[in-house]
Every structure is written in C-alpha cells, then in structure tokens.
Amino acid sequence: MVWIKKECAVLPSEITDERVFNGRRRFIQAAGIISSVSMAPQIFAGTRDTGKVLRYDGKVDHSQIPPGWLVKKLNAAKPGVYSTNEQATPYEYITQYNNFYEFGSDKGDPAANGKDFNSDPWSVVISGEAEITGKIALEDILKPHDLEERIYRLRCVEAWSMVVPWIGFPLADLIKRFKPTSDAKFVRFETLYDPKQMPGQRSRFTSIDYPYVEGLRIDEAVNELAFIAVGVYGNSLPPQNGAPLRLVIPWKYGFKSIKSIAKITFTKKRPRTTWEKAGPREYGFYANVNPEVDHPRWSQATERRLPSSLFSPNRIETIAFNGYGPQVAYLYADMDLKRYF
Numbered sequence: 001m002v003w004i005k006k007e008c009a010v011l012p013s014e015i016t017d018e019r020v021f022n023g024r025r026r027f028i029q030a031a032g033i034i035s036s037v038s039m040a041p042q043i044f045a046g047t048r049d050t051g052k053v054l055r056y057d058g059k060v061d062h063s064q065i066p067p068g069w070l071v072k073k074l075n076a077a078k079p080g081v082y083s084t085n086e087q088a089t090p091y092e093y094i095t096q097y098n099n100f101y102e103f104g105s106d107k108g109d110p111a112a113n114g115k116d117f118n119s120d121p122w123s124v125v126i127s128g129e130a131e132i133t134g135k136i137a138l139e140d141i142l143k144p145h146d147l148e149e150r151i152y153r154l155r156c157v158e159a160w161s162m163v164v165p166w167i168g169f170p171l172a173d174l175i176k177r178f179k180p181t182s183d184a185k186f187v188r189f190e191t192l193y194d195p196k197q198m199p200g201q202r203s204r205f206t207s208i209d210y211p212y213v214e215g216l217r218i219d220e221a222v223n224e225l226a227f228i229a230v231g232v233y234g235n236s237l238p239p240q241n242g243a244p245l246r247l248v249i250p251w252k253y254g255f256k257s258i259k260s261i262a263k264i265t266f267t268k269k270r271p272r273t274t275w276e277k278a279g280p281r282e283y284g285f286y287a288n289v290n291p292e293v294d295h296p297r298w299s300q301a302t303e304r305r306l307p308s309s310l311f312s313p314n315r316i317e318t319i320a321f322n323g324y325g326p327q328v329a330y331l332y333a334d335m336d337l338k339r340y341f
C-alpha cells in the first residue's frame with residue numbers, strides 16, 4: 001500500500017525536512033546528468049534535454065507575491081485525507097526541474113523564463129455543455145472552496161518522479177458548481193495563450209501546438225483524487241509549477257496535469273490533446289501510469305525518483321495507476337489499457 005489516508009494537526013509539509021534545505025548540492029549534481037529521454041516527438045529528440053547544468057539562484061522563494069485573499073486562503077489550508085508514506089521531494093527539485101514548454105523545453109527554463117510571469121489578475125472561461133458558463137475571476141473561482149494539502153506522487157512520462165505536497169481542492173467540487181448537462185461527457189482544459197509572456201509560444205521551433213490542451217472523461221474528472229492545485233509546500237504556486245491554478249491527476253502521466261488554466265469546456269466529444277497531436281504513437285489520451293505499456297522509445301517499468309544522480313540513481317519500480325489503483329481502477333474496468341494507453 002503506497003497511499004494512506006490520514007488526519008493530522010500540522011501540514012505534513014511543515015514537518016522539517018532536512019532534504020528541503022540541503023538538497024541543492026545534490027540537485028546540481030543530478031542536473032548534470034539529466035535524463036536520456038524526453039517527451040518531444042521522435043524527430044525533435046536531438047534538441048531536448050541537452051544535459052546543461054540547470055540554473056539555480058540560491059533562493060527557495062519565488063519572486064511573486066500572491067494577492068492577499070489568496071495568502072489568507074493558503075494559510076487556512078488543512079491537511080487533507082490523501083497523503084503518502086514517502087518522503088516529499090525537496091522544494092528545489094519541484095520548482096527547478098520542470099516541464100512547462102510555454103517557458104522553454106529544458107528543465108531549468110520554466111523557472112528562469114517564468115520568473116516575471118504575471119498571473120494576477122486572472123480569470124477562467126467556463127464554456128460548453130453546462131448550465132453556468134462565462135468568464136470568472138480567480139477569486140470567485142476559489143471563493144467557496146476550503147483548501148487542503150495533499151501529498152501526491154507525480155510520475156512523468158519521461159520516467160522520473162517526485163512526491164509533491166500540493167495545496168488545493170477537489171476538481172469535482174469545482175465542476176459541480178457549473179452544473180454540467182447530460183451531454184457533458186468530457187472536460188477540456190486550456191492553458192493561457194499569451195506569447196508576450198510565454199516565450200515558448202513565440203518559438204518557431206516548437207514541437208507542440210499552443211494553447212496547451214488537456215482533457216478528461218467526466219467520470220475521471222469527478223473522481224475524488226482529481227485535484228486543482230493553487231499552492232505547493234504551503235506557498236502559492238510559482239509560475240513554473242502552473243500559477244495561479246493547475247490540474248493534478250496523480251494516477252496519470254504528468255502531462256495530463258495541465259498548468260495555468262485559462263479555460264474549461266464541457267464537451268460531447270473527446271478533446272484532442274496537445275501531446276496526442278504532437279506524437280500520437282507516443283502519448284495517448286488516457287495516459288494512465290502503466291509499467292506494462294512501454295513508451296516506444298523507453299521502458300515505463302521503472303522510474304528515477306528525484307533526487308537522483310549518476311551515483312545514486314534512486315530507481316524504483318513503477319506501479320500501475322501510480323499506486324492509486326484502489327481509487328481509480330474501476331474507471332477502466334472494461335478497457336484494454338494497451339490499446340487505450
């Protein structure tokens with residue numbers, strides 16, 4: 001059993017973790033040997049993950065100050081019922097080793113190029129097959145929701161993983177407010193499109209289409225584990241982690257957990273998602289973590305749990321549904337998961 005339900009008085013992330021404070025050295029070591037695999041479709045393989053030493057400015061804090069109302073909400077966050085008995089990954093790794101192609105495709109790019117990203121004011125457009133639609137300010141999106149901390153494992157399709165203490169609230173609670181109709185079979189999510197702020201969206205060499213699009217079947221979206229995060233390690237989300245709000249779908253590969261959401265649409269048809277379009281043989285719509293279905297270019301049987309380095313690779317076995325089978329396997333009971341990868 002890799003997940004546990006628990007109730008406790010202090011946020012689990014507040015329990016001092018030495019690795020949070022001295023992870024930097026190991027982080028830099030690890031950065032030098034960064035992975036040999038990357039998500040970019042085959043033809044771009046040579047341009048990704050160049051193994052450069054990642055930027056690290058010595059600061060744990062990010063430059064952005066969240067609006068006062070959000071600080072209040074974050075301070076009131078309670079420990080959630082979902083946690084894990086595994087060690088949380090140090091803050092440095094969570095905030096300096098990122099995939100956020102809008103800010104560049106090297107792992108250090110999102111932290112460096114997202115530094116001045118302005119996510120305040122922010123609004124989310126709700127559209128499609130629902131009774132309540134329209135453009136809603138972030139504060140109104142978050143207002144009715146109490147925040148909780150959930151420590152989830154995050155398994156990237158590139159075969160590395162982390163353990164992240166998110167702060168947020170269940171996606172199901174957000175979805176219910178808009179009263180989706182019986183025609184709403186899927187939920188489509190879109191990241192902000194703002195080439196002025198997001199250099200990756202201006203690049204002529206990009207391998208993916210913008211805005212970034214992700215999607216879930218509606219029953220997946222209202223599963224109790226599907227989560228909207230607005231914070232990490234007790235703070236608001238830094239830009240590189242998807243400020244001001246992002247999805248966290250812990251049983252699926254990381255690319256489903258779309259960042260900086262600007263639009264949510266309820267649809268009849270299955271949305272076409274960004275990575276599916278970029279590499280249909282490599283990235284499927286479902287993208288459930290599955291050690292038995294390899295990526296065409298690498299095995300998915302194991303993963304590098306960060307911090308990881310050449311001399312202590314920290315390679316562990318990958319678990320079906322990233323270990324969340326007890327909560328989610330029923331969603332796929334009569335599906336061939338080799339076909340619907």
Ligand SMILES: Nc1nc2c(c(=O)[nH]1)N[C@H]1C(S)=C(S)[C@@H](COP(=O)(O)O)O[C@H]1N2
Pocket residue numbers: 039094097098099100101102154155156157191212240241242253254255256257258259260
């Ligand atoms: N908009 C957007 N969302 C995104 C991505 C991206 O490139 N653009 N990368 C995805 C991938 S591949 C992963 S593994 C996770 C990484 O989240 P993290 O940087 O917070 O760990 O974000 C996902 N969400």
Ligand SMILES: [Mo]
Pocket residue numbers: 039099155156157158253254255
């Ligand atoms: Mo990923």
